[in-house]
Structure formats: structure tokens, C-alpha cells
Amino acid sequence: xxxxxxxxxxxxxxxxxxxxxxxxxxxxxxxxxxxxxxxxxxxxxxxxxxxxxxxxxxxxxxxxxxxxxxxxxxxxxxxxxxxxxxxxxxxxxxxxxxxxxxxxxxxxxxxxxxxxxxxxxxxxxxxxxxxxxxxxxxxxxxxxxxxxxxxxxxxxxxxxxxxxxxxxxxxxxxxxxxxxxxxxxxxxxxxxxxxxxxxxxxxxxxxxxxxxxxxxxxxxxxxxxxxxxxxxxxxxxxxxxxxxxxxxxxxxxxxxxxxxxxxxxxxxx
Amino acid sequence: xxxxxxxxxxxxxxxxxxxxxxxxxxxxxxxxxxxxxxxxxxxxxxxxxxxxxxxxxxxxxxxxxxxxxxxxxxxxxxxxxxxxxxxxxxxxxxxxxxxxxxxxxxxxxxxxxxxxxxxxxxxxxxxxxxxxxxxxxxxxxxxxxxxxxxxxxxxxxxxxxxxxxxxxxxxxxxxxxxxxxxxxxxxxxxxxxxx
Numbered sequence: 001x002x003x004x005x006x007x008x009x010x011x012x013x014x015x016x017x018x019x020x021x022x023x024x025x026x027x028x029x030x031x032x033x034x035x036x037x038x039x040x041x042x043x044x045x046x047x048x049x050x051x052x053x054x055x056x057x058x059x060x061x062x063x064x065x066x067x068x069x070x071x072x073x074x075x076x077x078x079x080x081x082x083x084x085x086x087x088x089x090x091x092x093x094x095x096x097x098x099x100x101x102x103x104x105x106x107x108x109x110x111x112x113x114x115x116x117x118x119x120x121x122x123x124x125x126x127x128x129x130x131x132x133x134x135x136x137x138x139x140x141x142x143x144x145x146x147x148x149x150x151x152x153x154x155x156x157x158x159x160x161x162x163x164x165x166x167x168x169x170x171x172x173x174x175x176x177x178x179x180x181x182x183x184x185x186x187x188x189x190x191x192x193x194x195x196x197x198x199x200x201x202x203x204x205x206x207x208x209x210x211x212x213x214x215x216x217x218x219x220x221x222x223x224x225x226x227x228x229x230x231x232x233x234x235x236x237x238x239x240x241x242x243x244x245x246x247x248x249x250x251x252x253x254x255x256x257x258x259x260x261x262x263x264x265x266x267x268x269x
Numbered sequence: 270x271x272x273x274x275x276x277x278x279x280x281x282x283x284x285x286x287x288x289x290x291x292x293x294x295x296x297x298x299x300x301x302x303x304x305x306x307x308x309x310x311x312x313x314x315x316x317x318x319x320x321x322x323x324x325x326x327x328x329x330x331x332x333x334x335x336x337x338x339x340x341x342x343x344x345x346x347x348x349x350x351x352x353x354x355x356x357x358x359x360x361x362x363x364x365x366x367x368x369x370x371x372x373x374x375x376x377x378x379x380x381x382x383x384x385x386x387x388x389x390x391x392x393x394x395x396x397x398x399x400x401x402x403x404x405x406x407x408x409x410x411x412x413x414x415x416x417x418x419x420x421x422x423x424x425x426x427x428x429x430x431x432x433x434x435x436x437x438x439x440x441x442x443x444x445x446x447x448x449x450x451x452x453x454x455x456x457x458x459x460x461x462x463x464x
Contacts, residue, residue, distance in 0.1 A: 162348030166394070169312060170401055171338030180350060256313055256333035 005216035017042075059128040068128045075136060076105050079143040086147040089154040090265045091251055096150065099247045104146050107240030108138040111232050119228055134232065137208075141193065141233045142240035149189030149241045153248055156181050157259070158267055164259050174253040182245055189241035193234055200230065271311075271323050271340070271405050271436050278310035278317035281460040288405075290434040293427070295441050295451030296462070303460040304440035305345070308407040311438065312342035323404060341403035345410045347394035349382040357382075357397050364400045371396050372422050387414045395423060399430070406430065408439035412446065424450060 020042050027035045059067060080101035090096040112135045116122065122130040157164060160181075167177035200206055205213075208229060212222040254260050261267040270290065276283040281303040288294055296304050310317035313328055313336050321328045321340075328336045355361045355378030365375045371392045385393065391414045398406065406427075412420040427437060427450060440457075441447050447454045455462045 160348070160350075162344070162346050163350040164348065165314065165344065166348030167350060168334075169314060169337060169342040169344065170398065171334045171341070173332075173334045177350075254316075256316075258314055258316070258333060 005214070056128070056132065059132065063124075063128070065124070065126050068126055068131060071128070071132060072135060075132075075139055076101065079104060079139045083143055083147040083150070087151050087154070089151070089158055089267075091154070091248065092263050092265050095251055095263070099244055099251070100143075100146055100150060103240050103244040103247060104139060104142045106243065107142045107236045108135055110239065111138055111236040115228070115232055134229070137229060138232060138236040142236045144192055145189040145237035145241040146244040148192070149185045149245045150248055152188040153181055153185035153245055154252070154264055156184060157252060158261065158264055161259065161261060161267075168257060168259055174249070174257040174259075177257075177259075178249050178253065182249060185245050186241060189245065190238060193237045197230055197234065200226075206230075270325075271438070272321070273311060274320040276307075276310060276317055276319035276321065278306060278315055281306045281310060281317075283307060283319075283462055286462065288436045288438060290436060291431050293431055293437040293439070293450050293452050295439055295447035295454045296457050297441060297444065297447055297454060298457035302457045304457050305409050306460070307457065307462075308342055308409050308438065308440060312337055312340055312407050314342060338401060339403055340405040340407065341398050341401065342407040343394055343398050343409065343411060345413055347390045349390070352381055352383075354378050354380045354382055354385070354393060357393075358400045360400060364396060367396050367399045367426065368393075370422065370426050372419060388416065388419055391415060392419060392423065395426070399426070403435075405436040405438070408437060410440060410442065413442070420446070 020038065024035050024038055027033070027038065055071070059071060080097060083100035083104065084090070084097050087096055091099070112131065115134055116125050116131060120130050120134075157178075164177050164181070168174070196206075206226050209222045209226040212225065213219055252260055252263055271288045273283050273286040275285075286294075296307070298304055306315065309315045311321060313321075313333050323336075323339055328340075349357060351357060358364045358378065361378050364378070368375065368377060373389075373393070373396070377393070382390075391411070395408075395411060408427075411427075412423050415423065424446070431437060431450075437450070439450070453464075455464060
């Protein structure tokens with residue numbers, strides 16, 4: 001079923017990297033001014049991926065549940081930091097970070113556990129070879145969805161505060177007053193996932209599937225894995241974005257159904 | 270009767286204020302003195318301590334939305350959340366009466382909000398408040414963007430509302446308006462009311 005993968009030598013990679021050096025030469029010649037950022041990005045990529053490869057190799061070899069858990073926490077920490085970095089408007093205090101990290105973790109971990117316990121069933125169930133890549137993919141996608149959704153919600157509510165307040169002043173409950181904003185934020189959060197699903201296979205082959213095929217897997221097997229992953233991603237992103245957006249709505253309003261812009265940083269409410 | 274006792278909100282303090290059915294109190298005072306903040310606190314739009322009752326019912330004994338349906342705040346800047354004017358009314362059919370009195374034909378309900386002038390927005394915001402049948406209107410510069418003719422239309426609608434037993438508490442910059450509508454005129458200074 002699985003053909004022998006063609007092993008890459010360091011020389012193969014060096015030859016491929018020459019392409020980037022050509023890019024750099026063009027940039028210098030045309031004074032595009034991106035030589036530096038190109039070099040930094042390329043170096044980062046090489047170092048990060050080599051490190052990840054070594055860490056994963058070690059992780060798969062030692063088969064320690066605690067070490068796997070440790071890696072999971074580090075991944076969650078980085079993803080949470082990314083969510084915060086992508087917000088133009090934040091909730092005061094630790095609320096943006098708290099809502100972002102907790103909903104992302106909840107969604108990604110739940111869906112990963114579902115996949116590990118039903119479709120994949122590795123032995124032991126926490127086997128890092130399965131748990132870490134799947135959780136990573138789900139965290140990454142949930143992170144994108146949640147940060148887009150939260151950012152859309154908080155900027156829209158701040159910008160259109162009069163539209164929200166008018167409804168509240170007329171006696172609408174907060175669910176009604178916030179409904180258009182919830183809808184828009186959810187749409188924004190889920191758009192990348194929906195687009196990826198619609199375009200996949202027609203416009204581009206997904207990276208994971210391409211990697212599997214190059215590594216020698218049967219294309220149909222690779223497709224099955226890709227489908228599984230896309231379903232898991234859709235589920236995790238949806239769960240994460242819905243819980244994050246509702247938590248944020250609950251935070252920017254209060255039990256008296258008031259709009260509390262004083263709980264968003266940088267607004268003078 | 271609307272009665273306010275020991276109201277403490279951000280930068281505002283009202284010790285004792287009573288408005289009977291048909292009463293209109295006009296509050297004057299410099300910008301930033303807290304007129305808007307007081308009105309917002311009475312509408313329960315901002316957190317505030319103290320007792321506010323309408324006909325003996327305390328605001329905290331009911332939900333915020335229920336309180337605001339009776340004690341309705343109309344801000345100086347009107348917000349719109351749908352594309353068409355009519356979608357902002359609960360009962361567009363019944364609203365045609367007050368719309369006509371404010372100088373609009375019934376077809377105004379089909380106008381897109383984006384085409385409204387500032388003055389039209391202000392009058393329509395008052396119309397949609399009437400559409401919900403409040404007992405108390407808290408008006409924040411209700412005719413600030415209006416010319417004389419439009420101001421007269423708004424004042425005549427408010428006059429009838431008062432005759433029907435409605436209660437109005439309003440902030441205004443215009444001394445003449447305060448005198449025309451207000452049974453009492455109070456002055457706000459640094460968050461405190463005085464006669």
C-alpha cells in the first residue's frame with residue numbers, strides 16, 4: 001500500500017534553497033528592500049522546522065505522556081499569544097487572553113480527544129505521533145477563527161456603539177441588540193475554513209495531503225486522512241469561534257443588559 | 270410618578286428628584302457638567318447606585334430591558350441597525366400618526382437610513398421611541414440638530430405626550446425651549462443639580 005518514500009539528502013535541500021537565493025539576488029538588483037525579511041523568514045523557517053523535527057523525533061521515541069502533555073501546553077501558550085497579537089481591540093485585563101486561550105483549548109482538545117478515541121485509536125491513546133500533529137492543526141485553525149471572530153466583534157461593537165445602544169435604550173435585550181454583530185463575527189471567523197473546504201482539491205492540494213503523497217502514501221488513503229482532518233478542523237473552529245464570541249458578548253454586556261464599553265481597552269465609555 | 274433618590278453614578282449625584290405625571294423638567298448647564306450621564310443613569314444605561322422608582326416600582330425589581338421600555342432614553346446621536354427606516358419600528362402601521370405629526374409622510378418608512386440628514390435622523394429617533402409607548406422620555410438635546418420649524422413639530426408632539434400624563438426629563442442648551450416645555454428648569458454643575 002505504501003510505496004517507498006524517496007529520501008532527501010542535505011544536498012537536495014541546498015539545491016532547493018538556491019531558489020530563495022535567486023529571489024534575494026533579484027530583490028537586491030531591483031531594490032525591493034525585502035532581502036532582509038526574506039533572509040530572516042527563511043532562516044527562521046529552517047531553524048524552527050529542524051527543531052520541531054528533532055523534538056518530535058525525541059518525543060516519539062521516549063513515549064512519555066508527561067512530556068507529550070508538556071509539549072501540548074507549550075503549543076497552547078504560543079497560540080494564545082498569537083490570538084492576543086492579532087487584536088486591534090482587547091477586553092480589559094486578562095479577559096481577551098482568557099477567553100481566547102480557554103475556548104481555543106476547549107475546542108481543540110475536545111475534538112482531538114474525539115478523533116483519538118473514535119477514528120484513529122492509537123495505542124497508547126496519547127501517542128505523540130498522532131496527538132501532537134492533530135492537536136497542532138486544530139489549535140492553529142481554531143486560533144485563526146477565534147482571533148478573527150473576537151477582533152471583528154470588538155471593533156464592530158466599538159465602532160457602531162450607537163447602533164447597539166439605540167436598541168438597548170429602546171428596551172431590546174442584549175441577545176437581540178448584539179445579534180447582527182454576533183452573526184457577522186461568526187461569519188468572519190468561519191470564512192477561512194469554509195473557503196479552504198470549497199477550494200481544496202480544485203485549486204490546490206492541501207499541504208498535508210501533498211506531503212503524505214510525496215512521502216509515498218496511496219493518494220486515496222491520503223485523501224481519507226485529509227477529509228478527516230478537514231472535518232475535525234471545521235468542528236474545532238466552529239466550536240471555538242462560537243464559544244469565544246458568546247463569551248465576549250457576555251463580557252461586553254452585563255446582567256442589566258447594558259453595553260459595557262468600559263470593559264474594552266481604549267474606549268471612553 | 271418618577272422618583273429618584275440618592276442616585277450615584279460616574280461624575281453625577283442626584284439626591285432627590287420627583288416628576289409627577291405630566292411633568293417636564295428641563296436641565297441646563299455647561300457641556301460636560303453631567304446632564305447626559307444623569308439621563309443615562311436614570312435609563313439604567315450606565316451602572317448607578319440609588320433608588321429610582323416609576324409608580325412605586327423600583328428599577329432593580331425588573332429587568333433592564335423592561336425598565337427601559339418605560340423609561341426611555343433618546344440620545345443626542347441616534348443609532349441605526351437596519352438598512353431601512355421602517356425596520357426600526359415595532360409597529361410601522363401605527364407609527365404613521367406620529368410620523369406625520371413630525372413632518373414625515375408614511376413612505377419615509379421605506380427610506381434607506383443612509384440617505385437621512387442629521388435632522389431627519391433626530392426626528393425619526395423620537396418617532397421610534399414613541400412607537401414603543403414609553404411612560405417617561407429622557408431626551409438628550411432633542412432638537413439640537415433641528416431648525417425652527419422642525420423644533421416646533423417636536424415640541425408639539427411632546428406637549429401632547431405631557432397632556433396625556435407622560436413624563437419628560439430633558440437636557441437642553443436652549444433657554445427658550447426650557448421655558449416653553451419645562452415646568453421646572455434645573456441647572457447641572459459638576460454633576461450636581463440645583464434650582
